[in-house]
Amino acid sequence: MPEINILQILFNSIVTGSLYILVALGLTMTYTLTKFPNFAHAEFITIGAYIVYAVTEQLGLGIIPGILMAFIVSGFVGVGSFLLVYRPLERRKSTMVQLMVSSIGVGIVIRYLIQQIWGGQDLRFKTLEFSAFNVGPIRMTMLWVIIIVTGILLVVIIHLLLTQTKIGKAMRATAANPGLAQSCGIDIDKITAIVWFIGAALAGVGGFFKAADTKLVPVLGWSVLLPAFAVIVLGGIGSFYGMIAGAYIIGLAENFSIIPLLSLGLSTDYKTAVGFIVIILILIFSPSGLAGIDWGGIFKRKKHRGES
Amino acid sequence: MLKVVDLHKDFGGLKVLDGVDLEVERNQVVGLIGPNGSGKTTLFNVIAGVYKPTSGEVLLDGERVDGLKPDQLYRKGLVRTFQIPRPFRKLTVLDNLLLAGREQIGERFLNVFRLIKWKMQEKELLEKAEEIMDLLNLSHLSDEYAGNLSGGQLKLLELGRALMSDPKIMLLDEPAGGVNPTLAIRLFGKIRELAETRNLTFFIIEHRMETLMNYSDYMFVLYRGKIIVEGEPKKVMDDERVIEVYLGEL
């Protein structure tokens, strides 16, 4: 069994968690506002990565314009699918399952458009070289550092947006009580569209980071969609701060699962299953996520037993 | 017939039922009234097994039935209807009624292919359903999806489904709510008739006092989770306390 570097695993966990924040944020926001799990979110993630590829590798315009374009294009794809598909379905009083299936349709359309444009083979970011270096016992690359910084920055920015700006507060108000928001004069259609834009845009940027760290394939988004579901389900759907906690917990669980897997002689591939198992356990035992667990109750019951 | 003893139900510290005692006698039409939020629907939900009581007893023919689930209570002869009708929208009116029949042989997976056996029972159910549709003037809608019925027709269907299972006692939650007054009077007429001709017992939540006055044998008034007045309708209606709780004085 190879030597285990706990600090390295911890660092990797933070990288994974930060990436999950990027991809899960939009998923939880649209889930809350439009009330269905959007499977096409996977393709919002994928499209962003390909746009960065097109701008930096194919057009040679550099990474910053690439990320900006990815943000914009993914955002428009997100808001476009909301305006053209999900909102009309909502207005026709479609069921949640119908919305879910429609999002599968949207995902298929986008995925094969991507495949048509860029082909189905693996692509790599050749112009972006991230050489590894050591900080104490931890080996890292610049990309990983950027992912962590982006994740933290994003948390701060979204926190400020939601608590300090009028539009951010209106987003929270709409999520909590659309009817009342409307009677306050909030244009909830506009707010919802903005949320779809931001959520998809961030997913696109997250997709780029994921692709830069691994490789670029049309199923890129799918490889992170289920963990992203795990993150938001764990944090409690609709809870921004719960989502952040969920992202890092899943990040830690995935990376630390290597230790028991290795000691049991199992494949480390199973670390990707950690998220799936978390989803199943959480949904079955505490469907509202960590927040839904009656922590006080558990505590009291134990105390009570102690007394008797 | 139905007896409730010192029934309590809390929802997270909120005492919705605070010691309810009542008894419904056989073959009577018994009304339950009380202002909004007094706990009427909660009382029904506890008796019908949707919620477990926090404490207290529910007895059906002397047997403890509190804590039993809706399907178990059904088998003991207690059926309830919902304040807001809950039809099976994409089943026909006839199928809605047939479904409510009890102990159906053909509902067991392994019996599905014993055609002759379940078809005989189905025939009996069909006769009964037709009789009920006749009684409730639903015959012309027999083949219509329940989802296409009007509010008043749905109320009748609720009642019809409950009748299908030959219950001993029926709990009706606002059977005439949202129904126009003429139909409401007809509906209560039917209920009265059923109680007298079919050995049925009814326990009814209703807010149309004038209707209950004319059609019930006995009344309970629930207020803040307790029965505060009971008796014959005339007596209850003349009771100052009843008017006071409705006006918010107590």
Added chain:
Amino acid sequence: MAFPIGYLLDTLVFAGIFGILSLSLNIEFGHTGLPNFGKVAFFMIGAYTSALITLSGKPFIAGITGAMIVSGICGVLISLPAIRLREDYLAITTLAFGEILRLILKNEEWIAGGVLGLKGIPEALSLKGVQATLYGHVVVVYISLAIFFIFLRFLEKSPYGRLLKAIREDELAAQSFGKNTVFYKAQSFAIGSAVAGAAGSLYAQYLSYIGPDLFMPIVTFTVWAMLIIGGIGNYKGAILGSFIYIGFERGARIMKDYLHLPVDPNNLMFIIFGLLLIVVLLFRPEGVLKEEKVKLL
């Protein structure tokens, strides 16, 4: 291989197998209202079980029976904790279950060959010559399809089927008429899973090779698309949906072989199919064949 007939038979076999899969989703979702987004898991369980049984020398009938039993049991085991969940949670849970299962089969070589999968799975009907064998496949698949279709229609036209539909419409109301709905939901899930297992068994013996990569979530989504397009709650619609989809897919392949288009026909076919799914949901949400009023036998 002579183009028309070989192609046609192959297409028919696929349409038949996916038709069975689509039927299995219809009893769960169309009929009982349980959105199973892990359909591929039970398809996979059936394929692997059947492959392992037939590879050990047992006849196909043992393979398909075993596939149905194992898939059905797995269906019950998954459903017991999961069917109490809200529909979106049920969907995500079953989706995750499928992925876990695929990951296990991929990584554990000792179960069924890991990434490489299983090769040389014997056919149900071994006949002389490629063409004759192909006809044999068509016969086996369509006999199975006919059996499942008749079986499920029989269920639909019995008080049992009426009850499943009532649960779909309003579970609490069904309970208050004395029906143990959880029990019935688990049964529906078990039947659906067993039928999906049979489809898996037919798939394995037809391809003679199976591997984890054949059982990606896209398979589940395809089946959903078939059912939505064909008509939710209508068993004929479920089969029709499969024919529409496979027709699309094969049409694209033929185009690829015979036409020179500026776009890859395979991509084009998925894009059109995705759009078709959306258009159906928007403008004809009940599907091509509407759910019918069912008269009992």
Added chain:
Amino acid sequence: MLEAKNVSAGYGSSVVVDSATVEAREGDVVTIVGPNGSGKSTLLKSIVGQARVFSGEIIYNGEDITNLRTDQIVRKGIGYVPQVENVFVNLTVKENLEMGGYMIDEGLEETMNEVLSLFPELTRHMNRKVSVLSGGERQMLAIARSLMARPRMLIVDEPTANLAPKLVHKVLAKIRELAEAGYSVLMVEQNAKKALDISDYCYILASGKLVFEGRPKEVLAHEEFGKIYLGLRT
């Protein structure tokens, strides 16, 4: 100021309110009372665009507002306080007030100070989440929130539902205070007697029909009031 003339209203196709006429005059507290199921909440909802008006008309300051959307009606200067879910539970008190004043472009601060001067008890909770407030405080906040849009008229649906008796008195006193401060109020109440104490005029609704109207004193003095109220006399 506000007049609903011969209004029949309900949901879908079912008629709950049958040809009711009510009027609210400037600076008055007008109360509609009636037992549950009488249709009084539906009447109120039809005025603010949350239930359908089948026939009749609703006139506000000479303008026909029948069947407009809620936000359009709110923009015309009518504040609406629903019976339930009338605050944003995941927002702080201050944020709730800000959302109430969402349409105000200038002078949000001043408006908030004005509103808070009417509800001084809210000031010490400003940065707290609404979920920690008591039922009475929430009700106060709901009313305060609706005032943030600077309405001239308030429509309040059962402000005392599910409140402890002591709080009932407090909330109703506050509503009277608002009328003194110049707002017109149209409310629906089940706590009939207590509501009448603070009202200038009242209507009694039973089974969807208006059965009685008048000044509270006249109504309370009527010997058969209780029976009328319960729909036993017409």
